[in-house]
Amino acid sequence: MKIKDMIKSFLLSGKKLSYYQLYTKWGEKLDPGHVLEEYPRPQLKRDNFIILNGYWDYCITKNREKPIHFEGKILVPFSPESVLSGVNRQVMPEEYLWYERTVRIGKKPDGKRCILHFGAVDQYCEVFINDERVKKHMGGYLPFSVDITEYVSKDINRLTLKVTDCSDTSYHNRGKQKLIRGGMFYTAQSGIWQTVWMEWVPKQYITAIKLTPSVDKSCIQLEIQMNHWDMKVEEKEFKVDIFDGHQLIQSVKDFSSSLVIPIPEPELWSPENPFLYDMAITIGEDKVISYFAMRKYEVKKDTEGISRIYLNNKPYFHNGVLDQGYWPDGLYTAPSDEAMIYDIQKMKKLGFNMLRKHIKIEPLRWYYHCDRLGAIVWQDMVNGGGKYHMFWLGYAPTLFPRLVTLIKDKYYHMFSRVNEKGREEWSSECKKTVEHLYNCPSIAVWVPFNEGWGQFDASRAVKLIRGIDKTRLIDHASGWFDQKGGDFKSIHSYFRKLDVVPEKRAFVLSEFAGYACYIPKHSYSENIYGYKIFKNKKELNKAFQDLYNIEMKRLIKKGLSAAVFTQLSDVEDEVNGLLTYDRKVCKVRKMEVPQITVSRKEKYI
Numbered sequence: 364m365k366i367k368d369m370i371k372s373f374l375l376s377g378k379k380l381s382y383y384q385l386y387t388k389w390g391e392k393l394d395p396g397h398v399l400e401e402y403p404r405p406q407l408k409r410d411n412f413i414i415l416n417g418y419w420d421y422c423i424t425k426n427r428e429k430p431i432h433f434e435g436k437i438l439v440p441f442s443p444e445s446v447l448s449g450v451n452r453q454v455m456p457e458e459y460l461w462y463e464r465t466v467r468i469g470k471k472p473d474g475k476r477c478i479l480h481f482g483a484v485d486q487y488c489e490v491f492i493n494d495e496r497v498k499k500h501m502g503g504y505l506p507f508s509v510d511i512t513e514y515v516s517k518d519i520n521r522l523t524l525k526v527t528d529c530s531d532t533s534y535h536n537r538g539k540q541k542l543i544r545g546g547m548f549y550t551a552q553s554g555i556w557q558t559v560w561m562e563w564v565p566k567q568y569i570t571a572i573k574l575t576p577s578v579d580k581s582c583i584q585l586e587i588q589m590n591h592w593d594m595k596v597e598e599k600e601f602k603v604d605i606f607d608g609h610q611l612i613q614s615v616k617d618f619s620s621s622l623v624i625p626i627p628e629p630e631l632w633s634p635e636n637p638f639l640y641d642m643a644i645t646i647g648e649d650k651v652i653s654y655f656a657m658r659k660y661e662v663k664k665d666t667e668g669i670s671r672i673y674l675n676n677k678p679y680f681h682n683g684v685l686d687q688g689y690w691p692d693g694l695y696t697a698p699s700d701e702a703m704i705y706d707i708q709k710m711k712k713l714g715f716n717m718l719r720k721h722i723k724i725e726p727l728r729w730y731y732h733c734d735r736l737g738a739i740v741w742q743d744m745v746n747g748g749g750k751y752h753m754f755w756l757g758y759a760p761t762l763f764p765r766l767v768t769l770i771k772d773k774y775y776h777m778f779s780r781v782n783e784k785g786r787e788e789w790s791s792e793c794k795k796t797v798e799h800l801y802n803c804p805s806i807a808v809w810v811p812f813n814e815g816w817g818q819f820d821a822s823r824a825v826k827l828i829r830g831i832d833k834t835r836l837i838d839h840a841s842g843w844f845d846q847k848g849g850d851f852k853s854i855h856s857y858f859r860k861l862d863v864v865p866e867k868r869a870f871v872l873s874e875f876a877g878y879a880c881y882i883p884k885h886s887y888s889e890n891i892y893g894y895k896i897f898k899n900k901k902e903l904n905k906a907f908q909d910l911y912n913i914e915m916k917r918l919i920k921k922g923l924s925a926a927v928f929t930q931l932s933d934v935e936d937e938v939n940g941l942l943t944y945d946r947k948v949c950k951v952r953k954m955e956v957p958q959i960t961v962s963r964k965e966k967y968i
Contacts, residue, residue: 382888382935385945389699390447390692395438401700403482403558405731406802407572408652412562415522416440419464423454429494429523430461437462439559440482442552445694453542454553456532462524462555468515474648475563477512482557482726484526485695486535491523501788503528504536504724504745505795506557528553534785536747536792538722539687546892547757549687549935552694557726565648567593572644572651574802575834578659578675581629587620587644599646606641631675632656632804634716637737639804656734656804660836662850662869662924670869672836672924674807681739681807681925682915683717684710684941685874688725689934691887691944695723703729705946706931707738713941714911714954719873719927722746722813724796733805741808741838741873741927742800744793748817749779756815760843761858767843772818778844780819789817790827797831809835810873814842814855822848841873851924857894861914865922872918876910877929877939878903880950885943886933893939894929904951907941911954 398416402408421437422430441448443460454460468477479490485503489496492514500507514520530551531541541548573586587601603624605613615624630638642653661673671678686706690697697703703725710718717739724745733740755777760767775781793811800806809828812818821839825848828837839849852866855874863870879893880903897903915926933940942949 383886384446385691385885385887385943386446387690387692387698387702387946389697389702390690393447393698398438399440399558399696399700401728403480403560404727406574406653406727407569409562409564409650411564412560415464415466415559415561417464419462421450421463422461423452424459424461425457427459427525429525433461433463440555440557441693441696442485442554442556444550444552445690445692445696447692447696447698453551454526454528455542456527456529458527460524460526460528460554462526464522466515466520466522466561468517468520471512471515471517472563474566475512476510476566476568477515477561478508478564479511479522479559479561480506480508481555481559482506483724484524484555484557485553486526486528486530486537488524488526488554491521491525493521494523502536502792502795503556504538505792505799511561524555526554531750534747534749534782534788536745536789538745544935545890546936549689550694556695567591567647568649569644569646569651572653572802574653574655576626576629576655576657576659576804578629578631578657581627582623582625583655583657585622585624585644587622587646589620589646602645604643604645606643612640626657629657632658632734632737633674633679634711634737634739637735637805639735653802654734655802658804660807660834662836669865669922670867670924671922672807672869672871680919680923681717681741681871682715683719683739683741683925683927684715685721685927685930686710686718687721687930687932687934688723688729689932689944697726697729700728700732702946704732704736706942707732707736709942709946709949710931711736711738712953713949713951715928717741717807717925717927718931719743719810721930722816724800727803730800730803730805734803738805739807740803740805741810742796742806743810743813743841744789744796746813746817747785747789748819749782749785751779751816752777760814760855764843764859767815768845770844772812772815772821772840772844772846775819778815778818780817785817786819789819790824793824794827794831797828801832807835808838808850810838810841812840812844815840815844818844821846825849838871838873857929861918863918863921863923869924870922871925871927872923873925873927874929875926878906879937879939881938882933882943882948882950885945885948886938887944888936890936891938892936900950907951908954 418436420433422433443450490498498509540551544550571588575584603615639654719741722743811824837849838851838853841853842855851871853873877894880897932942933944
């Protein structure tokens with residue numbers, strides 16, 4: 364694709380063109396009485412829970428006071444902007460989105476606590492029980508909980524939410540949402556977009572665990588957090604059982620909340636062998652079920668002196684695809700568990716072993732499926748900041764690639780980061796994201812910043828993340844504005860000949876290709892946004908196969924450690940997906956990449 368085509372795509376992305384409502388097969392078959400009913404937290408699972416998805420009353424107002432009457436029904440957890448919600452209306456920054464439903468408690472169990480959980484609510488919300496405010500929360504991507512035991516009665520209780528969403532009009536973290544969508548930015552969504560649920564727990568209960576595997580030492584470190592310690596000494600003993608399939612391989616009792624548990628002859632996790640150990644943790648009256656995997660990520664030099672990514676002490680090429688996590692009928696919310704599984708399995712069948720989750724945090728079940736199906740994850744942090752100067756952040760680096768190597772991200776005005784509260788908020792949510800997803804074995808890489816969008820002090824971000832997690836790798840500035848930190852020299856290349864220049868860090872193509880192919884009746888927009896346009900699937904597939912069978916082989920031998928193809932599916936104007944937006948058409952066949960010898964002694968797995 365020529366530079367003039369890039370500029371044409373940029374100009375077209377701002378035009379208002381007609382669009383077509385698409386549905387996935389899961390959205391078409393959605394049963395409103397049974398929406399995303401699976402337990403939302405696979406690594407801290409209890410058997411006493413109630414899913415609160417389904418129809419709620421809703422209202423969108425200009426008034427901050429609770430409305431007397433509600434407008435209609437909304438299907439939770441789909442945002443009101445999505446067609447599956449039944450609302451299909453954009454919530455604006457000056458508006459208030461109200462939710463309400465009743466919850467019947469029945470008899471309150473003696474000595475139990477009732478915990479209300481929200482997977483994610485975009486962006487700021489207040490939670491009320493029987494008109495009494497019990498929680499405030501800011502941030503549209505992370506879960507939160509509240510103990511509502513003292514606020515509920517044994518009869519019918521009223522659960523109310525008041526939500527506001529600044530979208531891209533403020534510095535808050537927002538991902539690729541934009542009120543005026545187009546091109547590489549997508550429909551903004553608001554409100555509840557992950558599962559709402561509640562569970563009864565004992566008076567003293569486990570609130571979190573931290574799992575750190577050590578392949579070299581054949582052990583797992585387990586740290587357990589409790590809500591508080593109002594227990595007798597003899598009741599403070601933890602019991603941990605570890606299972607290899609159905610066979611018990613370890614049973615440990617200890618009064619310490621920090622344990623190192625040997626795993627004899629551990630079976631190592633990889634995309635080819637996604638083996639998971641099951642775990643049961645008991646203390647007092649509380650019991651949770653969890654899982655973990657034994658695996659190790661690092662960058663080190665191979666026998667030829669080239670820095671490469673290693674998995675379990677062997678060089679391993681991360682063959683990835685960019686995954687936006689958008690759905691035509693549910694927007695941020697997959698219409699079903701099966702839909703999430705389909706994307707992961709389909710990419711594996713096409714020959715990929717990694718997904719780069721792009722500027723979005725998924726429900727924990729998505730990571731669980733990556734863990735058990737065997738898909739490595741590169742996890743982006745969600746970007747924020749002021750209004751982006753897209754020519755400077757998106758097009759100048761392509762036109763003048765050497766220029767951006769001289770730019771320091773301490774100049775906040777250049778990156779729309781002059782607001783100090785916005786920088787503090789991003790750092791706080793970055794820390795919480797790492798803590799939230801720390802236990803997921805499939806996550807190999809943290810990506811703090813993408814293409815300079817809201818980037819600032821990237822080297823400091825590396826230190827922040829390393830202080831929490833020393834077991835994973837960091838791509839500190841994906842694309843450009845490299846600050847010489849992290850584990851990778853990270854390049855985005857859509858318009859220039861692909862090449863590799865090895866250095867002390869591993870060299871990765873963290874985005875490339877962007878091959879676009881418009882499929883009639885399966886595309887959202889009349890606009891064709893992509894970086895190289897193909898007329899039909901046959902032409903696209905040939906280019907795709909040549910790219911991997913010829914180019915990848917050459918680049919890996921020169922030192923390429925990872926490549927992220929753009930992208931998994933079409934999204935609105937973008938038609939550069941391997942799948943159409945509705946997931947009904949796959950545009951290419953499985954790639955045929957031969958095993959590539961790195962040296963006489965080492966091979967890429």
